[in-house]
Amino acid sequence: MIHYILRKLLLAIPVLFGVTLIVFAVASAMPGDAVLAMITAEAPSSEQLIAMRRGELGLDQPVVQQYLHWLGQLLHGNFGRSFVSGRPVIDLIGERLPITLELMGVALLVAFLLGTALGLASALRQYGAADYGLTVAGLVGVSIPDFFLGLLLVYLFSLELRWFPSAGVRTQGGAFSWADHLRYLVLPAASLALFRTAIFMRYARAGMLDVLNQDYMRTARAKGLRPRLILLRHGLRNALIPLTTVFGLSLPTLFGGSVVVETIFQWPGIGLLFINAVVDRDSPVIMGYVLLTAVIVMAANLLTDLAYAVLDPRVSYG
Amino acid sequence: MAEAVSLPGVAAVPTRSLWGEAARRFRRHRLATAGLVVLLVLVLLCALAAWISPYGPNAINLRARSQPPSWAHWLGTDGTGRDIVARVLFGGQISLAVGIAAVSVSAAIGIAVGCIAGYFGGKADLILTSVIDMVLTFPRLVLIIAFVAVVGPGIFNTMLVIGLLSWPSTARLTRGEILSLRGSEFIQAAQALGSSSRVIIAEHVLPNILSPILVAVTLDVATVILLEASLSFLGLGAQPPTPSWGNMLRDARTLSILEGQPWLWLPPGLLIALTVLSVNAVGDGLRDALDPRHVQRGGPA
Numbered sequence: 010m011i012h013y014i015l016r017k018l019l020l021a022i023p024v025l026f027g028v029t030l031i032v033f034a035v036a037s038a039m040p041g042d043a044v045l046a047m048i049t050a051e052a053p054s055s056e057q058l059i060a061m062r063r064g065e066l067g068l069d070q071p072v073v074q075q076y077l078h079w080l081g082q083l084l085h086g087n088f089g090r091s092f093v094s095g096r097p098v099i100d101l102i103g104e105r106l107p108i109t110l111e112l113m114g115v116a117l118l119v120a121f122l123l124g125t126a127l128g129l130a131s132a133l134r135q136y137g138a139a140d141y142g143l144t145v146a147g148l149v150g151v152s153i154p155d156f157f158l159g160l161l162l163v164y165l166f167s168l169e170l171r172w173f174p175s176a177g178v179r180t181q182g183g184a185f186s187w188a189d190h191l192r193y194l195v196l197p198a199a200s201l202a203l204f205r206t207a208i209f210m211r212y213a214r215a216g217m218l219d220v221l222n223q224d225y226m227r228t229a230r231a232k233g234l235r236p237r238l239i240l241l242r243h244g245l246r247n248a249l250i251p252l253t254t255v256f257g258l259s260l261p262t263l264f265g266g267s268v269v270v271e272t273i274f275q276w277p278g279i280g281l282l283f284i285n286a287v288v289d290r291d292s293p294v295i296m297g298y299v300l301l302t303a304v305i306v307m308a309a310n311l312l313t314d315l316a317y318a319v320l321d322p323r324v325s326y327g
Numbered sequence: 328m329a330e331a332v333s334l335p336g337v338a339a340v341p342t343r344s345l346w347g348e349a350a351r352r353f354r355r356h357r358l359a360t361a362g363l364v365v366l367l368v369l370v371l372l373c374a375l376a377a378w379i380s381p382y383g384p385n386a387i388n389l390r391a392r393s394q395p396p397s398w399a400h401w402l403g404t405d406g407t408g409r410d411i412v413a414r415v416l417f418g419g420q421i422s423l424a425v426g427i428a429a430v431s432v433s434a435a436i437g438i439a440v441g442c443i444a445g446y447f448g449g450k451a452d453l454i455l456t457s458v459i460d461m462v463l464t465f466p467r468l469v470l471i472i473a474f475v476a477v478v479g480p481g482i483f484n485t486m487l488v489i490g491l492l493s494w495p496s497t498a499r500l501t502r503g504e505i506l507s508l509r510g511s512e513f514i515q516a517a518q519a520l521g522s523s524s525r526v527i528i529a530e531h532v533l534p535n536i537l538s539p540i541l542v543a544v545t546l547d548v549a550t551v552i553l554l555e556a557s558l559s560f561l562g563l564g565a566q567p568p569t570p571s572w573g574n575m576l577r578d579a580r581t582l583s584i585l586e587g588q589p590w591l592w593l594p595p596g597l598l599i600a601l602t603v604l605s606v607n608a609v610g611d612g613l614r615d616a617l618d619p620r621h622v623q624r625g626g627p628a
Contacts, residue, residue, distance in 0.1 A: 024457060024460045024461055024464060027458070027461035028464050031461060031465075039477050040477075145358065148358070148604060148607055148608060149600070149604060151603075151607060152549070152600050152601075152604035152607055153600045153603075154553050154556050154596070154599055154603075155557070156556075156560045157596035157600060160579050160592060160596065163582075163585060164585055164586065164589065168582065168585065168586040175582065261465070261466035261467060261469075262466065263466075264466040264469055265467060265468030265469055266468075268468065268472065269468075269560065269561065273580065283469070283472070284472070284561060287472055287473070287475075287563070288562075292476075295473055298469070299465065299469055299473050302466050303464045303465045306465070
């Protein structure tokens with residue numbers, strides 16, 4: 010087991026290295042650099058001044074050296090400074106990360122609970138009307154774009170019914186209260202959750218159907234155990250194992266989705282920070298965000314693999 | 328394909344070809360058949376936009392601004408009097424074309440890379456697999472947005488960037504399928520006969536792994552249409568005045584339009600959902616039709 014974990018970690022290192030290489034390549038290819046951004050902001054430019062400043066920042070060095078320098082800085086937790094605000098990227102991201110994780114976490118939790126429940130219900134009535142209806146609903150769920158769903162929800166629940174606010178994280182002016190904040194969370198979280206609910210539902214249904222046909226289920230029934238006990242203790246617990254994979258699979262699309270959803274709802278997380286940085290061509294922020302999401306996805310994939318190995322003893326640690 | 332063999336004294340037995348059998352199974356999948364019909368109608372409508380719509384997609388008419396649906400303008404007009412039906416149909420051309428072009432690029436690269444990695448193994452496999460792992464580590468939409476920030480927005484760039492960043496999953500699938508075949512006796516036989524690797528891959532390996540790839544590529548069309556729509560919605564895809572389903576939804580970010588002029592954003596949004604739904608249904612149907620081990624009655628697993 011420990012051997013398996015170590016091997017996974019070791020394999021992750023070259024991939025992580027390659028990831029930094031891709032991020033750096035993208036950033037170097039981006040038009041404009043730190044100096045041009047600063048010059049246009051602060052002073053009339055002259056060729057000499059530009060050259061001098063580039064020298065100070067090491068931008069006149071060969072690309073390989075720049076990369077190694079950047080990598081060294083990364084290892085010290087220095088992600089550079091935003092061209093636009095001049096603030097350290099790590100601070101900009103650090104401030105906004107919690108609120109994005111809150112949005113993504115709530116969406117994922119809702120998707121997991123709702124999707125699993127619906128998937129199980131669907132599996133227990135295989136080929137019934139409810140099963141067919143839910144299967145079609147699941148297909149619709151993975152087909153509606155996040156942003157269209159977001160707009161629909163704002164139209165219905167914010168503009169027409171006036172139940173929930175359409176943008177932001179809290180009512181301006183008043184003191185912060187969780188009740189107030191949660192009202193702002195409902196619509197963006199729902200926009201993100203639907204797609205993942207449909208995915209969880211698919212896997213939960215398939216997992217449960219798989220389990221229902223196993224010999225140990227028949228044995229349990231033959232022993233005369235109560236049906237509810239069989240379903241919960243023998244069925245559900247085993248049917249949930251494949252769902253661990255869905256958590257890992259969900260993260261990349263969750264980051265992509267949060268960029269779009271945060272834009273619609275003006276949710277001040279890292280997704281909104283990223284898209285604004287793209288509009289401003291603020292490459293240090295873009296690099297920081299892309300790198301961070303990649304690292305989180307990688308960590309999540311590792312954890313998923315490990316969780317799977319722990320939960321399902323049939324997985325070989327080869 | 329099986330052909331009817333006529334033996335003397337034996338009445339001709341009607342035979343079913345592999346693909347005929349698959350087509351029969353596909354037709355039994357009601358949702359998939361419906362999806363295919365809807366898709367064909369949508370493609371036809373968008374392709375014939377210039378003949379169907381009396382208005383051009385960018386024809387401004389300041390005397391008919393922001394009008395609700397009427398006989399003259401079935402889906403109303405936008406803030407500069409452009410006809411929404413025309414914009415939706417021409418926008419569909421862009422959305423569908425980007426989807427098909429990007430997936431063609433990614434499928435071609437993915438299959439080629441997967442074949443090389445899976446068939447030859449060794450160092451080539453190691454390198455290609457690491458590249459696949461690296462690209463797959465990034466959230467796809469995030470990486471695409473970052474690349475678009477470099478090359479700039481626009482239809483062609485969108486198509487290219489999506490295509491060039493979407494191949495790793497196809498490559499991984501192709502590689503896996505080939506690995507499961509590599510030791511097979513018919514491959515060994517072909518190798519023993521001295522066939523070149525290119526011939527073996529093209530004539531013996533690919534036909535045997537085509538079904539799962541076809542299914543994956545079909546489902547990828549759905550994902551890519553969603554990606555293009557997201558990009559255009561964020562203002563990084565098709566640029567105005569060129570319409571695309573995604574950028575038509577941009578107007579709805581203004582609350583007054585979202586509330587007061589739903590005819591501007593509902594049609595493109597519904598069409599994206601309908602198109603993606605149809606493609607997904609067709610993909611599910613293909614899976615059931617091509618992989619008899621995975622038969623489901625009218626639904627995905």
